[in-house]
Amino acid sequence: MAQSALIRVGAGAVVLAAVVAELAAPAGAPALAVLDALVAVAFALGGALAVRSSRLVGWLALAVAATWVAGTLAGLGDLPAYAAAVAVLSHRAPLALLLLAYPGRRLSPVLAVAALLAPLATGVRGPSAAVACLIAAAMLARTARTAPALRAPVAAAALAAVAIAVTAVLAAAQVGSPTESLIAYDIVLLATALTLLVPLRAGRWQAAAASGLVVELGTLPAGAPITARLSRALHDPGLELRLRLPGGRWTDEGGRAAPDPLPGPSRAITGRVLDDGTEVALIHDPAAMPDRALAESAVAVAATAIDNARRDRDIRARIEELHRLRRGLLEAAYEERRQLEAELRSGPLRDVEDLERLLRELPPDQVLEPLRGELVLAHQELVDIARGLYPQALIARGLAGALADLAARAPVPVTVDLTLTDATLPPPVALTAYYVASEALANITKHAHATRAGLHLSASGDELLLRVADDGIGGADPAETGLSGLRDRVQALDGELHVHSPHDAGTTVEARLPIDTARSMPL
Incomplete structure (x- = not known):
């Protein structure tokens, strides 16, 4: 904060001195006098603005303004020719340092000394132009070495150095009158101050660097x-x-x-x-x-x-954990269904079968006949419950055989296309596919008013495809409870369930189940 206040005071003093110096100078070209004053004001005020972003650049800009005014004042005195020339061109030392350091780079001692000695290369126009060209070449080389994302401010300083070098070369070659050369030089310096110092204070280079880095990172391999x-x-x-x-x-x-x-x-x-x-x-x-x-x-x-x-x-x-939990719940549910089915078959169902056999061995009796009928119904209900909990056909005949049984029991004709290249499907995949087919065929019976249906099953090395289609009235709601439950089962295995059911154009239920994902879920 103290440095900011100090440089503001210095900038004010330089601005005042610039106005006084131009007013005291002998009458000459009005445009040149105005430009001389504007150059000093631009560097002084620009330095006061830029010091918050870069102290080095801020102080160097103020030094350019101060030495610029000193050169004007030197022309009013009675100094030896060489001393006056050095004073007039003394601003080139901090200007060279400013360009080489911009937008805040620390300079090596060699560069700093070379820049400070630049004003001594006077008396002959050639050496001064040569120094300007060397600085421009150094800035261009530095621009080429700078990362693209951070190149904008360095390129701006290099462009300013090139413009200054061009004006120096033209002046050395005596292209145009001396006044025209000085006006061109003043315009270049004024543009340099505005181009370098104002964006630095506004933070534009930092914003450009940040966005440039984001773009650079975005183009690299994800x-x-x-x-x-x-x-x-x-x-x-x-x-x-x-x-x-x-x-x-x-x-x-x-x-x-x-x-x-x-x-x-x-x-x-x-x-x-x-x-x-x-x-x-x-x-x-x-x-x-x-x-x-x-x-x-x-x-x-x-x-x-x-x-x-x-x-x-x-x-x-978290997503993976959610998938793991869903697979775990599905695995637990499948295992509980299998255990309950096994318990039904080894317990109540076997007892009913034994009792039914005993009743058959007894002679016909009017009292026992109704009991035999009730036992047959109870036996069938238990068989249906056990089949619903975990289809025995899956264990006995595999998925293809179980689906063939489902198609054969359907009230409408079902064309079956079963092509399995991998007969050892993981149990979760086989059971989920069975439930999808069972629910789809049940919906055809209940709602579709179809005259025929088709069931397709195929499996590649890493995916199983099940498709059930009918020629019914369509209009099935994918959010309906049964279909929604199927979708949950399928997604729990990282699969996909699609329902296409336009009105009066039938319904197609398609499930795609990854096989490898479910191999880690043995039942």
Whole structure:
């Protein structure tokens, strides 16, 4: 906060000095005088705005404005020619540093010294233009090395450096009058200040970097580790991610223990804390992301990706748990049905059969005859109950045989097409297919008013297909209790049930059951 206030005071002083210097300067080209003042004002105010995003850029912009005004004031005094020339061109030192550091990169000592010595290359126009061209070449090379997602601000600075170099070369070649060259140079500097400093304060580069990273990550293979995807997007092969849950230790993205993130000579640390208190640390090469704000954008994108991936894993785990519970309930229900069917056959049903046999052995009697009839009915009811609990035909004849029995007992003619390439179906699949066929055929009898029906069964290596169709009146409601219950059974095995029943066009019930999914559910 103190630096922001200090730079605002400095900017105000520079603006005032610029106005005074231009008013005190000898009368010349009015356009040039106005542009000179605007350049100083643009860099001074731009520096005051940009300092919150990058202190280095803010102070360098103010230095450009101050040295620009100093050059104007030097022209009013009686300085030696060389000293006056150095003073007039002194703004090029902080300007070169500003371009090389933008949008917040730390400069190596060699680059910093070279930029500071740039104003000394004066007296002859050629060396000054050569320095401008070298800076432009360095900026273009840096742009090419920068990750695409973070390239926009560096490219903007490179474009400004190229424009400055072009004006310097044209001036050295004496293209146009000196006044025209100075006006062109002023316009380029004014555009540089507006193009670089205003977007930096507005946070546009950070927003562009964040959206660019999102796009970059989106084009990389789905499911790839976030660390690898971010490393490729940022052109930083040594990039690492560290995570620490509240109260826990640092781990890598895969949950393996990892050392605490510590900065080093060529490694910078940028951190972020998620809503649940999880800390995310991005360990990266400062050269790949020289600007702190851009690094924060990158770690924000990484943190969001980590959070989304974790939420996705949680949702998938919950869905899988729900499927597991549904399969478990279905398995338990099937097992209970089988046990109850076995108990009926070994207990009450056998007792009734024994009693029926004993009654048959007795001589005919008017009292016993009605009892024999009741026993026959009770026996048939118990057989029907046992068959409904767990069809004995499935055990005795398999699914194809059991479905053939169902078709044979149907009141309407049923064309049967049974093709099984895998006779060892898991019991849950066979039983579910049997229930689907049984319910579909029962609905044909009750509601369809059909004259004929068809039953198709086929199985490939990993899926069983059952289709029951009729030529009835159609209009079946998929939400009807029986069909809804079938859908629950089928979906519990990760299968699909489709009902197509247009009015006056018959009904088709189709079930697709994955075979491999149910093999882990032995009954």
